[in-house]
Amino acid sequence: MILAGSMEINTKGNLEIGGCDTVELARQFGTPLFVMDEALIRNNCRRYVNALKTHYPRGMVLFAGKAFLTLAMSRLIQEENMGMDVVSGGELFTAVNADFPAERIYFHGNNKSTRELIDAIKLGVGRIVVDSVPELEEIRELAVQFAENKVAVLLRVKPGVEAHTHDFIRTGQEDSKFGFGIEDNSAREAVELCLQAADIIDLAGFHCHIGSQIFQLEPFSVAAQIMVEFMAGVREQTGFVARELDLGGGLGIRYQREDKPPSIERFVENLALSLKSALQKWDYPLPELLLEPGRSITGEAGVTLYTVGVIKDVPGIRRYVSVDGGMMDNIRPALYQAQYEAAICNKMTREPGEIVTLAGKACESGDILIKDIELPAAESGDIVAVFSTGAYCYSMSSNYNRNPRPAVIFVRDGEPRIVVRRESYEDLIALDVL
Numbered sequence: 001m002i003l004a005g006s007m008e009i010n011t012k013g014n015l016e017i018g019g020c021d022t023v024e025l026a027r028q029f030g031t032p033l034f035v036m037d038e039a040l041i042r043n044n045c046r047r048y049v050n051a052l053k054t055h056y057p058r059g060m061v062l063f064a065g066k067a068f069l070t071l072a073m074s075r076l077i078q079e080e081n082m083g084m085d086v087v088s089g090g091e092l093f094t095a096v097n098a099d100f101p102a103e104r105i106y107f108h109g110n111n112k113s114t115r116e117l118i119d120a121i122k123l124g125v126g127r128i129v130v131d132s133v134p135e136l137e138e139i140r141e142l143a144v145q146f147a148e149n150k151v152a153v154l155l156r157v158k159p160g161v162e163a164h165t166h167d168f169i170r171t172g173q174e175d176s177k178f179g180f181g182i183e184d185n186s187a188r189e190a191v192e193l194c195l196q197a198a199d200i201i202d203l204a205g206f207h208c209h210i211g212s213q214i215f216q217l218e219p220f221s222v223a224a225q226i227m228v229e230f231m232a233g234v235r236e237q238t239g240f241v242a243r244e245l246d247l248g249g250g251l252g253i254r255y256q257r258e259d260k261p262p263s264i265e266r267f268v269e270n271l272a273l274s275l276k277s278a279l280q281k282w283d284y285p286l287p288e289l290l291l292e293p294g295r296s297i298t299g300e301a302g303v304t305l306y307t308v309g310v311i312k313d314v315p316g317i318r319r320y321v322s323v324d325g326g327m328m329d330n331i332r333p334a335l336y337q338a339q340y341e342a343a344i345c346n347k348m349t350r351e352p353g354e355i356v357t358l359a360g361k362a363c364e365s366g367d368i369l370i371k372d373i374e375l376p377a378a379e380s381g382d383i384v385a386v387f388s389t390g391a392y393c394y395s396m397s398s399n400y401n402r403n404p405r406p407a408v409i410f411v412r413d414g415e416p417r418i419v420v421r422r423e424s425y426e427d428l429i430a431l432d433v434l
Contacts, residue, residue, distance in 0.1 A: 210250055
C-alpha cells in the first residue's frame with residue numbers, strides 16, 4: 001500500500017487520513033467517497049512554488065485544473081499564490097466563481113468554442129494558449145468586438161518529444177491533435193500571423209507539454225532545449241523575443257510501491273538548469289518560466305473509500321470482491337490499464353491472506369478496479385481504500401448506469417469538510433425533460 005502525507009494506522013488498527021478515521025468517514029459521509037488530504041495538497045503546492053523560486057529567477061506555477069477542480073480547490077490554489085490552467089468553459093466558470101483572479105488563468109484546449117473564447121476575452125484571462133490557425137483567426141475577430149485591451153496569447157508548440165508513457169497521454173510528439181509543429185513550420189507561420197495582428201494580439205511566448213505520468217527527467221530537458229532552439233530561430237527570422245515559456249507539467253506519481261518518480265524539487269531543478277543552459281547556449285534573454293503540475297499535486301493526496309458488497313468465487317479461477325463504485329468514479333483502469341494499490345481500512349494490521357480482484361458495480365465486464373491484489377480476508381461491509389486517486393478520478397467521473405457521483409471531502413487536523421456533496425437520484429433527473 002502507499003501511505004502518503006498524513007496517512008497512518010491508528011490505535012484501532014484503521015486507516016487514518018488528516019487525523020480522521022476512514023471507517024468513521026465512510027459511516028458519516030457514505031461511500032463511494034473521495035477523501036483528499038488538504039495538508040498534503042498544500043505542501044505539494046508550496047514545494048513547487050519554493051523550488052521554482054530557488055532555481056529560476058522569474059516564474060509562476062499553474063495548477064492544471066483538469067486533474068481535480070472544484071470551488072474549494074480553486075480557492076486553495078489562490079491561497080497558495082499559484083496560477084491556474086483551465087481547458088474548458090466549465091473549468092473557467094468554476095475558477096471565476098471561486099473568485100480566482102482571471103489574470104492568473106491560462107486557457108488551453110485544442111477546440112475552444114466561440115462561447116468559450118468570448119468568455120475568456122471578456123473576463124480578461126491571463127493568456128489564451130492558441131492551438132491552431134483557425135482559433136487564432138477567430139480570436140482576432142472576437143477581440144475586435146469584446147476585448148478592452150490586446151488579447152495576450154501563447155502558441156502551443158509540439159517539440160516532437162515522445163515521453164515513455166501511455167499512448168493516450170503522450171502529447172508532445174509530431175502526430176498529436178495538440179499544437180503547432182516545428183518540423184512542418186506551422187509554428188513559425190503562427191508566429192508570423194500573431195505579429196501581423198499585433199494591433200490586437202499580444203504574443204507573450206510559447207507553450208509545450210510532452211505528456212503525463214512521466215518518471216524520466218531527460219524528456220523534459222530535451223523539450224526545453226528544443227523549445228529554446230525554436231525560439232532562437234524565430235528571433236533570427238522575425239526579431240520576436242518571447243517573454244514567457246510554459247513547459248507544461250507531466251511529472252508522475254506513485255500508483256504502486258515500485259513506482260519511483262523524481263521528487264518535485266529534483267524535477268524543477270533539472271528543468272530550470274536545462275532551460276538556463278539552453279538559453280545561455282543561444283544567448284537568449286531569460287523568459288518567465290511557467291510550469292503546469294496537476295497530478296503530482298493532488299494525486300497521492302486522494303483516496304477513494306468503498307464498501308464491500310458481494311464476494312463471489314469462481315472455483316479454480318478467482319475471487320471477485322465487489323465494491324459500491326467502479327468505473328463511474330475511476331475510469332482509468334479501463335481507459336489506460338492504470339494499476340492501483342488498495343487496503344481494507346478496518347483491517348490494516350492484519351496480514352494479507354488471499355488474492356482477489358476488486359470489481360466495480362457497473363454493468364461492464366471491464367469494470368475492474370484492481371486485478372489480483374493480495375488483501376486480508378474480505379467480508380461484506382468492509383471499507384476498502386484505493387490509493388492515489390486524487391487526480392483524474394473525480395474529474396473524469398460519470399453517471400454511467402445512472403449512478404450518482406460520490407461526495408468529495410477535504411480532511412485536515414482531524415476535521416472533515418464536504419467540498420462536493422454527494423449527488424442524489426433527484427440530481428440525476430434534474431435536467432431530463434419528459
